[in-house]
Amino acid sequence: MPRPTPELLPGTLDMLVLRVLTRGPLHGYNIAQRLKDLSSEVLQVGESSLYPALQRLLLDGLVEAEWGASENNRRARYYTLTKAGRKRLAEERAEFDLVIGAIQRVLQNA
């Protein structure tokens, strides 16, 4: 039984998805795969979290979606990062680093 995915800080999933998309457009399954691979199987995102997150990013205009052909010629929806998305990613990353740094300092020095 694979270990359940540890709790992410709220909003980090969105940020991670944006990061994953910087290399180019991906469809939903790819994104989930990529996250799993890059995190060495620690982060396993289920459909019930991933797709709402993708919808949120769409709603805020941080990604764009388009239907296209997948690797095995099936119809899939590809998500692309927008300029606003890139900007938001940088902002969130900076904030995330800030928060994580603070947490680590507390844990080390308290």
Add this chain to the structure above:
Amino acid sequence: MIAGLRRLRARIRNRRFDKEIAEELEFHRAMKESDLRRDGLSTEEARFRSMRELGNATLARENARAVWIAPWLESVCQDVCYAVRTLRRTPVFTLTALCTLALGIGANTAIFSIVDAAILRPLPYPDADRLVSAQVRARQDYQSVSMGPGSKVVVPAGTISEFSPSAADVRLWQHDAGSVFSAVALWRNRGEPAILDGSELERVRVMEVSGGYLGVYGVTPALGRGISEADTGPGAAPVVMIGYGFWQRRFGGDGGVIGRTIWLDNQSATIVGVMPATFDPASDIDETYRPQIWRPLPLSPAGMESRGSGASVYGRLHPGIDVDQAQRVLGRLSSRLEPERGLTIVGVRLRSLYEMTVGGNRETVVMLVAAVALILLIACVNVAGLLLARGAARRPELAIRASIGASRARIVRQLLTENVVLAAAGGVLGVVLAWMSLRVIVQMLPMSLPSNSAATLNVLVMAFAVVLSLATSVAFGFVPALRLSIRKTVVGLAHVAVPHGSALSRRAGQVLIAVEIALAVVLVSGAALMIRSFSRLLAVDLGFDPASSFVVDAVPVDRDPGAQDRYYPQLVQALREHPAVAAVGAVSSLPLAGSVSFRLATVNGETMPVSFHDFLPGYFEALGMKLKAGRFPSEADRTATPPAAVISGRAALEMFRGANAVGRVFEMGRGGAPFQVVGIVGDVHQSGPSLPAQAEIFIPVGDSGNRRPLTIVVRPRSGAPLTGEDLRRVAQSLGTRVYVERIRRGSDLYTRLMARPRRQTVLLGLCGALGLLLALVGVFGVTAYAVARRTREIGVRMALGASRGTVVRATLRDSMWPAAVGIVVGVAASTAATRVIASFLFETKARDPATLTIVAVGLAVAAFFAALLPASRAATIDPVTVLRTE
């Protein structure tokens, strides 16, 4: 905001959105399945695993959707769609409810737009609450008599009355009262319409104004400039401003009209400006006097120096100052002026223009608002009853909902949504109804709206309609929604086929009937009182018979008094010779024509004011006045000395104290020319049937020194074909250039005067009829429903031996005694409510017992028949059939 638009787009493309998400999730699952197969699982197992890991697909879809569309919005949309479907399934109910609501909401919307035009925004000028009219308060040290239509009041010396300000007052205020007025101007309606000469003759109404007149209102001319101080100085070139409507009509809206000359009363004047389109000062003195031309009023013409000369002063107060302060400052200034003989200045009175414009109409508006509010109430009660009655059929459906998991709140919300949808649809229909009928309603209004504030369906009115619809839906929907959701679900499901109890219980139905009948009684008694009052008005003997006569208004274009003196006798003579004419004469002011003038007459040294007219012989016969004593004067009397005069019966009483007045002599004014009474005519209601007759004297034209144009009265021979055209031809064939303003029938005068009370009666009558109809429909419906509901019980009774008659009587009794209660309550309420229309009633008390009795009996009979029809259906119930379908 952009996110909001995206949400809207997603909502609109609802189904596609749904499909896309479903497809996307399916793709994800398929990919997972192929991955699992690669890892070594069988196809079956791979598929099974992937589906399990996907989890609840529906939930996943909904979660994705929930990002875009707030779940609560989603369920509201669902409710609305469902409500529409449900309403469509019961077309009869829906149609009835819609029509009822549309009538109620539509009537209220239409009346509200009139309230808006007449009360809320009658003065469309900037900061209209700063506009005031000014009058000077002074103590008179002489006695005077004040006469008005139907009244005569002796004013003793020492009384403080109000007078119009003098030219000196206004000049002073303009220069020294800068802190009070930011603008002040004088204006006067010129009494006689002026003749405009040109390609065609026209009679126009002229208003004379001082400089800065438009500044008081805060409007700018549509074209050209306004009348300035310079125009009012001595020796200034004569200029005029023309009204917008007049400009469109006479000059076709030509922009080059500035600088053109017009001939007014044989004098030329240059047009310098055009009034803006919406500027139509609602004249507070005479609502029928709407000027078309404005002329400068010089501030020191003869007659303007003294107070009380008939001009009006309007001013715009500075923003900071309030009315009391302003009155004090102005009073102080004016009392420093040189005192006028006989008058001691006490102060200045300022009245808000808004109050003056709105004041008269307020009562009528209140009456109308009350009437349509009652109609809406009856409509709401009706629809509530319909909903409850229909509710019985819905219990199975609601029971199923509750058993699946809907909370009571959810069900109530569903029902309320249905009511809101119904009310909204009714509201839309009502607004359409109001829009279509607004013009007709305005024409039928028993009051005049300030014409620069038309009653339209503007934003405020629409907002009112929306709020009203919502309030209505709560009013009729709340109780049914609660009652319908109250029943236990188990009972409902088990007895789907035969519902016994119901949402519209016997008690509730009876309350419904009582309330509706009570409301209807109030409405109908109001209408009945108005009808009674109107019929009494119609029955008043006016003292003359205008019906078949013609009334001709013709004015010689040449304003030279000599031309006028020659023309009228000439015209009368020419008409006398016409074969179809039985009698013809002329008079300076007709009865019912609105204007009455007063003069002093002296008899035996005692002076008194009387209503006064010039006449040419033949007038009395032509108008059908009755001769009480003496004789009518003839042509021969024109050369008699002293000149022959006629007085009315009331004048004979007042002047000669009942002694035989024929042959007696009186003087005009104090020590003026003597006249001899040759005949006494019956009293005439000069100002209409509702005001008492006054003392009148008739002096031959020329002897009074009066130079007003006369009105010719012609009575055709019975059966002789005389038309207005014939008269016009004769009038224009006498060699003098003449402007025939209009030719009316005597009956028109009467109709015009009765117009207002007639309209009031018609409107209120319509409201009453509408309310009554709705209430009777309610009674019918409740009774019919009661019979349907108790079909089984009735069948059992009849099987046990009750006769048909007993059954019918029982049903009737159930409906009739709440109706009786309703009538009693309604009559009691009427005695309080009809006070609203008390001021409109003529010789009828607001609590007139005879009328109320008739209304009560009438409504009882109507309600009886409304209940009889469905009740008699109870008699046709076949007990065998009923008992068999168990």
